[in-house]
Amino acid sequence: MSRLDSFIRRMVAQRDCLNWAAKAVSDIPGIVLELGLGNGRTYDHLRELLPQRDIYVFERELRAHSMSVPPERFLFLGDIEQTLPLAADRLPEKAALAHTDLGTSNAGACQALASRIGLPLKHLMIRGGILVSNARLEIPDLMPLDTPPGVKPGRYFIYRVS
Numbered sequence: 001m002s003r004l005d006s007f008i009r010r011m012v013a014q015r016d017c018l019n020w021a022a023k024a025v026s027d028i029p030g031i032v033l034e035l036g037l038g039n040g041r042t043y044d045h046l047r048e049l050l051p052q053r054d055i056y057v058f059e060r061e062l063r064a065h066s067m068s069v070p071p072e073r074f075l076f077l078g079d080i081e082q083t084l085p086l087a088a089d090r091l092p093e094k095a096a097l098a099h100t101d102l103g104t105s106n107a108g109a110c111q112a113l114a115s116r117i118g119l120p121l122k123h124l125m126i127r128g129g130i131l132v133s134n135a136r137l138e139i140p141d142l143m144p145l146d147t148p149p150g151v152k153p154g155r156y157f158i159y160r161v162s
């Protein structure tokens, strides 16, 4: 498969998982967490899907499109390994939905980072909440769910907090 095809499939999987997750949390109260703002595409999509929810964003370095920059009070700027463990003090409530897309060019480093932040992230989420991830997480109390039809298993990951 060409890199272009692979990229397109990843983007479709990401969108379909977020669409599914937004519906899945419709009866679950709570804020939304976006880990890895990047260009701000998935942040913008989440804003569109969940206009009534506050979305808090974690990012090391602000490089998003000007239309997708979160208000300052919703932004945790800095290395996520430092900001995430301290976030509970600033967040008004637990999260119903979290999306983590902390990509780096190195798949191994990306997986290792996801494994390190999984536990502090889970602590910020409400029981029954949904975590959508670009990397596999093996964390106690995170129950893996099937991805929506059309998303190849292993391309993107969805968990329920139990």
Ligand SMILES: C[S@@+](CC[C@H](N)C(=O)[O-])C[C@H]1O[C@@H](n2cnc3c(N)ncnc32)[C@H](O)[C@@H]1O
Pocket (backbone or CB within 6 Å): 035, 036, 037, 038, 039, 040, 041, 042, 043, 058, 059, 060, 061, 078, 079, 080, 081, 101, 102, 103, 104, 113
């Ligand atoms: C693939 S991009 C996210 C793309 C985004 N989902 C979008 O739709 O535009 C990954 C982002 O994660 C951020 N990131 C990677 N490691 C990080 C870390 N340790 N702390 C905070 N942010 C990190 C990078 O700066 C980058 O902006």
